[in-house]
Amino acid sequence: MSAELFKVVCVGFYVVLTLWLSWVGMRKTKDIKGFSIGNKDMSPWVIGITMAASVSSTATFVINPGFVYVHGMSAFVHYAVAGSGGIMTAFLLLTRRFRKLGDDSGAITIPDWIYKRYQSRSLSTFFALINLLSIAFVVLILVGCSLLLSQLFPISQTWSLTLILLFVFSYVLMGGSYAHAYTNTFQGVMMIGVSIFIFVQGFQYFQGDVIGSLRSLGDHYVHVFNAESNLYYDFFSVFFSGFVITFALMMQPHILTKMLYLKNDRDVNRFLWTTFLAGSCFMLMLAVGFYARLKGLDIPRQDGVVVSYITSEFSGFVWGPYALVFISITLLAAGMSTLDGILVSLSAMVVKDLYLPFSGKQEFDEGRGLLLSRLVLVGVGLLAYAVALNPPALVGLFAQKGVYGLAAASLVPIVLGTLLTQRPPVVVAWSAAAVGLVAHVIGILVLGIANPAVAATYAILLSSLVAVVLMLVNSLKNKKKASQEVLFNNR
Template sequence: MNQLSPGLTMVALAVFVLLMIGMVLKSRTTADNLKSYAVGSLSFSPLMVALALASSLTSAATFIINPGFISLYGMGAYLAFGVVMPLAIFIALVFLMKRFRKYGVNVGSLSIADWVGKRFDSSFLQKLFGALSILLIAFIVLICVGITKVISKAIDVQELYVLIGLVIVVFTYIMFGGANSLVYTNSAQAVVMVIVAGILLYSGAHTIFSGGGEDLFSQLKGIDPQLVEPFNKTSPLFRDFFEVVVCNAVIGIAIVCQPHILTKSLMLKKDSEVNRFLLYSILLLILFFSVVFVGFYARAYFPDLMFEGELLQMDGIIPAFVIARFPGYISLLLIIGLIAAGLSTLEGLIQSLPTSLTNDLFLPLTGKDSEHSSAMKINRVITVCIAVVVVFLSYQQLVSPNLSVAIFAQNGVYAFFSAAFVPVFFGIFTKTKNKIIPTVGTLTALLVYYSVYYLELTPYMQDVSPKNPAIASALSLMCSFAVASVIFFYDRIAAGKKVVSKPQTLGSN
C-alpha cells in the first residue's frame, strides 16, 4: 500500500480551496441584491451550465456514499442507483426543464417556492415551500459527512475539526459569491470529476472479464452470493422489484424538482441553447452515475470490509479504497475529485436554501420583497444559522449513523421533493390556476410520507432497520398525484358542465 503524505495532502487541499475562493472573488457581481445572488446576472454557455448541473446532481452521494451501498448490497443497489434512478432523472430533465424555464423566465422566479407561489398565485404555497426547504439541510449534512470522511482519512485529523473547518470555509465563500460564482466553481469541479470518474472506472475494468473463474462477479459471488443477485433479500433497502425499480424510478423523476436543479435552466439567456445544454448534461451524468460501479471494485478489494484492522463503516468504504488501492499521487488527485464532487452540490444548496428561506418565508412575513436593502443581510444571517445547525447534525451522523448518513439525508430530501412534485408537475403540464390542487397534493404527500415512515405502515417498514425512505417517498408521490388528479379532472368536468349549461345568446331577428 502506498502511503499518502498528510502534509502534501493538506498543501494540495489548501491550493484547491484557494482556487475556488479566487473564482468566487473574480466572478462575484457588483450588484448586491437577492435576485443577482440567486440566478446570476452573467451569460453562460450551455456547456458551462451543463457542467454545473451535472456536478450538482451527482454529489458526494454518487461518488462516496452510494458506492458504499453497492459494496454492501451488490447488484440490487447498483440497479437502483446506477441504472433505474439515472434513467428516470434523464427523462425528467428533458420533460421538466424546458417547461420550468419557460415559466420561470417569464415571472423571474428565484426558487422552487417562488415559482410555485407565482404559478398558482398563492402566497401560502410560497411560504409553505419556503418553510419546507429546511428539509434540504439533511442533504447538506450528507455531503459534509462524506467530504469530512475523505479529508479526515487523508490528512489523519479528527473528524470534528475537519468538519468545522469545511463548514466555515465553504459557507463563507459561497455566502459572498452567488449564482455567478457557482457556475464557475461547479464547472471547474465537474472537469476534475470527469478525470476522477475515468480513473476510478478504469482501475478495476480489467477484473470484469478476466476469465478463469476469477473475474469480478465470480469474486463477489464467492464473498456473498446475494451480491450478484438483482434483488438482495437480506438487505433492508433492495429486497424486491418494487424497492429496486418502482421506487427509484418514481424518485428519479421527482428528484429533479429540487431547487438547485431546475433553477439551473434559468441561467441560460437564450431558449435556443436549452437542447445543447440538456445533451451535454445527460452525457456528463451518464459518466458520473457510472461511478457507483466502483462499489463492486471496493468490495472485491475489501472482501471482509476490514481496513487497517478495523471494520469499515459504509460511508468510509470508498475513502479507504482510494487511499489503499492507488499510488500516493493518484490518491491525492482522487481525493481532490471526491471533495469536488461533494462541493459541487454543497455550494448549490448553501446558495439556494438560504435564498428560499429569505425570499419565500422571511421577506413575505415581514412584508418586504427581494429588492429590499435588508434582503441580503437577512440571507447571510440565515446562512450562518444553517452552518451552525449543519455542524451539529453532521457530527451526530459521524458519531452514530443509522447504517449511513444517506438514510438521514433521504428522509429529509425525499420528503421535500415528494411534496414538491404535484405543484411542479401540474404547474408545468397544465394551465390550471386552481390552488386547491397543489395545496392538497403537497399536504397529502407530507401526510402519507411521514405516516408510512414513522407509523411503519406496509410490511416494508416493519421489523427492519434502517427503514427505507424510498418506500415512503414512492407511496406518498403516488397518493398525492392520484388525489391531485381526481381534483383536476373533477374541476375540468365541472367547468365543462358550466359551459354546456350556459344559455346561448341568440342573434336578433
C-alpha cells in the same frame, strides 16, 4: 517532491483557485437575483457541468457506493440505471417549459415560482418551509466530506467538519450562484477525470467476467432483485421506486433552479447533453462498491467504503500517495459542488419567500436582500453543523428520509404547474403536496418501510391519484357550470 508536500500544494492550489473563482463571481453579484440565479450570462456548458455535479455530489461519490458494497447489483441498478433514467426524463420533460415560465414571471426560487404560477401565498410559504428539509442533505455532505478530510490529514473529524464549513461558506458568501457555478465547473472536470480513472483502475477485479466475479460473492449479490436485501428486493424497490424518486428529486431547489440560469431555449440542448455526459461519468463511481468487496475488504461502516477502498488500493504504489491526494481532494470537491448549491438556494428562499412576505414589503431596499441572504446562510450552516457533529448511524438513510419527503410533496404541484397550459387549481396543488409529505412520513415512521425511496414512491403515487381525482371533479364542475350558463342564456 514528497507526498506530504504534494498534499499541501494541491490543497493550497484548490483553495486559492476556488476563492479566486468566488471573487470573480462576487464582482457580478449585485443583488439577490444575481445571488440566486445569476444574470443569464453563463454558458450552457458551464450550467450543464454545474447541474451534473450538483445532482451527483457526496451521495454518488462517497455514500451510494456503500449501498452497492452491501446490497450488490440490485443497489447498482437502483442508482445507476433507474436513477439515471429518472434524472434525464425529468430534464427532458420540464426544462424548456419551466425555464420559460420562470423567465416570464421573473421567479428566482422554487417557492417564488410556485407563488407566481399558482397565485397562492400560503402554498408558496408551505413550499418554502418544506424545502428546509434540504438541511438533511447538507448534513450528509458535511459528514461525508469530514470523513475524507480527516483521512487526508491527521486531524479529528470534528476539526475536519469545522474547516469544511468555514471554507464552503466563505466562498458561497462571496459569490452566490456565480461562485457556485464557476467552482462547480472546475470541480466537475476534476470529478469526471477521477471517476474514469478509478473505474478503469479497479476493473481488474472483475477478471474479465463481471457476472461470474460478483456471483463468487454470493448468489443473491449478483441478482438485480436481491432477496436477502431489506432495501432492494423486487421490481418496485429496485426499478420503479428508483426511477420515480430520482425524477422527483430533480424538483429540489438547488437542482431545478439551474434551469433558470439558462438564457433561452437555444441553450437547452447543449445544457442537456453536457449534464447527461458528465452525469454518466460520475455514475462510474458506484463500481467502487463492487471493487471493495472483490478486493476482500471488511469495512464495518457502510459510509466509509470509498475512503477505505481508495486508501487500500493506492497506498501500495510508488505514485499511490500522490494519486490518493488528488482523488481525496476531488471527492471533497464532489461534496462541496452540491453543498454550495443547496446553501445558495436555501438562503435566497428563506429571505425571498419567508422574510419578505411577512415583512409586508413588496421588494427589498437596494443591497438589503443580498445582505439578508448572506446572514441566513450563516444560520443554516450553524444548524447543519450542530446536527453533523453527532450524526445518525447511517447518514445516507437519514438524508434520504428528509429529502425524499420534500420530493414527494413537490413533484405533482411542479409537474402540473409546468406542463399544463392553464393554471392548475390551487386546491389540487395544496392537496397533492400535503398528501405526498404526510404519506411519506407515515410510511417511514408508522409503517416502518426501510427504504425511503419505496416510502416516497408510494407517497407520490397517492399524491398523483389525489390530484387526478380533484382535477376530474374540478373539470366536471366547470362543465356543469358552463351548461347551466348556456341554459340560462337561452331562456
